[in-house]
Amino acid sequence: MPNSVRPSPPKDADDAPCEKHLRRSSRRAASSIVVKAPEAFVESPSTSSPNEPRRNPKRKAAEAATEALNLPDNLLDEALRPLTAADVEEWEGWVELESEPAFFNTILHHLGVKDVKVQELFSIDQSWLDTLLKPIYGLIFLFQYTPDVDEGEGEDETGSLWFANQTTNNACATFALLNIVMNAQGLELGDQLREFKEATKNMNTVLRGHEISNNKFMRSIHNSFTRRMDHLNVDLCLENAVSDTKSKKAKTGGSRTTKKASRKKRADDDYGFHFIAYVPVDGYVWELDGLRSKPHRIGRIGDDETCWTNIARPQIEGRILQYEESQISFNLLALCQRPVTLHTRSIIEAAASIALLKEHLKHDGSFTHLVNKQPPVLDVGNPADLAEFNLRPSDFESAVLGETVKARISRAASDSEQAWALYEQFVVDLKVAIGEYRAEIISLAVDEQRVKDRKKDYGQALHRWVQKLAEKGVLQEMIENS
Structure with a gap:
């Protein structure tokens, strides 16, 4: 049992006071041993009676936690209650976002970015890219993240490029958007975003990402589409990740051998999808991946180039070919001038x-x-x-x-x-x-x-509906007939 004191072994007859003719070591003889008479056993209020069944300590801890947190009587109803604006603002997590242009446009609008629209591309062919309204401020590419793919080190000299590392889970959509609009020329960002850019311009990429993660204004906008079940799922995933990490450390002890084995096993893990950005800055095209420590410079924009997407397109195609037939789930979005x-x-x-x-x-x-x-x-x-x-x-x-x-x-x-x-x-x-x-x-x-x-929360209505089906015996009948 961790953090417990090991009890001393019971004393035998040799530990009692003895006659003088028994020989002892000098150390034992020098110590004075006092044996007290056994006192009458008095049961304390916190000690259970021998005749009463012992209570599970985990259950006792759970009951104590419930009392301390002042949880409601019906946790399920509380879990299904629709989120309020205060709930979204106070929650410190970030939820996963689908690759839906409408969501990205809403994020940009609430961030204060004007005259920009996110459009979905259904092909990587240059003919599709040529149909986009100019200027094209950036591209967002969605793929399933695999850390085993060799990404390279990136560039130390980045000039005027603005880049932030992603320091929290599920925030890659907003990070990709920010890594584009912060580098766009002649774009109206809005007061709060402009002030944030000015305040973080001298920070390194990690601290800049940390400031985004802790920015309540940006986090609330990112989470504005969510339902309560999305929050619960994120919290549950985080709890499971912490538990898995603790159990692995307890089993392996963090040895070098097991670390190498875990790195080899990563290819079999099911990683989530990830957004990265492509932008033109200072005459070069850059790939900005928040999970990489440095931005990656793809190539120089020549004077004869009609559009910088001619340089980004082969890089995106190469990424797709890296996965061969292991996955076919990709998505490409473009940030362009707003058509209106x-x-x-x-x-x-x-x-x-x-x-x-x-x-x-x-x-x-x-x-x-x-x-x-x-x-x-x-x-x-x-x-x-x-x-x-x-x-x-x-x-x-x-x-x-x-x-x-x-x-x-x-x-x-x-x-x-x-x-x-x-x-x-x-x-x-x-x-x-x-x-x-x-x-x-x-x-x-x-x-x-x-x-x-996307914001509508049908969880409570569905729960009531299933509850009524159970009360009418419909669910039981369905189980019996299945």
Whole structure:
């Protein structure tokens, strides 16, 4: 029994006072031995009676812990109770997140990052990457983590690269996002994220990761999708990991032989999935893996490169080939400019082009007659029409058109037929921009609904339903018939 005192052996007859003719060693003779008469046994209040059954010490400890923690009578009901905002904020763990673009977009929005959207790629082919809106701020790659794969040491000289090590479990999604947006040029981060970047710019990568792990603002946003059962699962996994570590140490004693054997056994373990990031910084493409001590520089971005993803793509393909047929579960996300911003600019440009063309031909009766026969696609002077696009009439008045558009309008102003053809083209451009804007708004609404569905906690309702089935005898009947 650990931490117990080993009782001394019972004294035999040789330990009692003896006659002088018995020879003893000098050490034994020099010591004075006093034997006390046995006292009457008095039962203390904490000592159980010999006739009473002994209570299990583990049960006694559990009862004492329950009293000390002041736990509710029905722990199951408490465990199934939906989380409150205070519960999410006070919980110090991090939950696993699915590779769902809607969740990443919500995290970015609440962090304060603007005009960025996470999009899912269904192929690693360059043709898919070329369809993304530019600029592409970074890529997030999801794969099953295997520590046995040789990753290399990484780079010591990183220039202006911002990188944080992942110092807590299940936080790789937020770490991958931060390792991208903190390196993006011209991106509006929001007040809290900008202050955090400034406060941690001189820290090493481990301390920077430690600050993220302990940041309540970021942790609460990461955990904002979770249900109570997610918290319980994380706590249970952590408890099991601690118990396994203690049992292994107790059995092996931490010998070098067993450590080598455990490293060989890692290939058979079932590791979780992991997010890593790819970003362009200082003319190079970097692979940022929070579980590695240093960032990995993939290659230099040449002057002839149309997009830095041409360098990242072979690296991602190589990672996939490393696993051969052992796994096929991969996912690739891209952080791009938010399409709504681009579509808004297109609406302003098309509407401003139409207004400028009409101004140039306001004295042309035939052109004006044709224009007035058609209802306007967008009345830029009506605030009610512009409210849908979060625009105001002043946005069109202050619009700056490119020199190419101005030149086309000037050339068409001398020919009514050519001016009408250009007008129709501008109208089509405006309709397309409005349609794409509305489609993106619908997409954002779908993402919001996915987030709401992820937050819904049906545990308590399901428990009540099963409870009623048991009370009606349905469950018993199902067990008997199975």
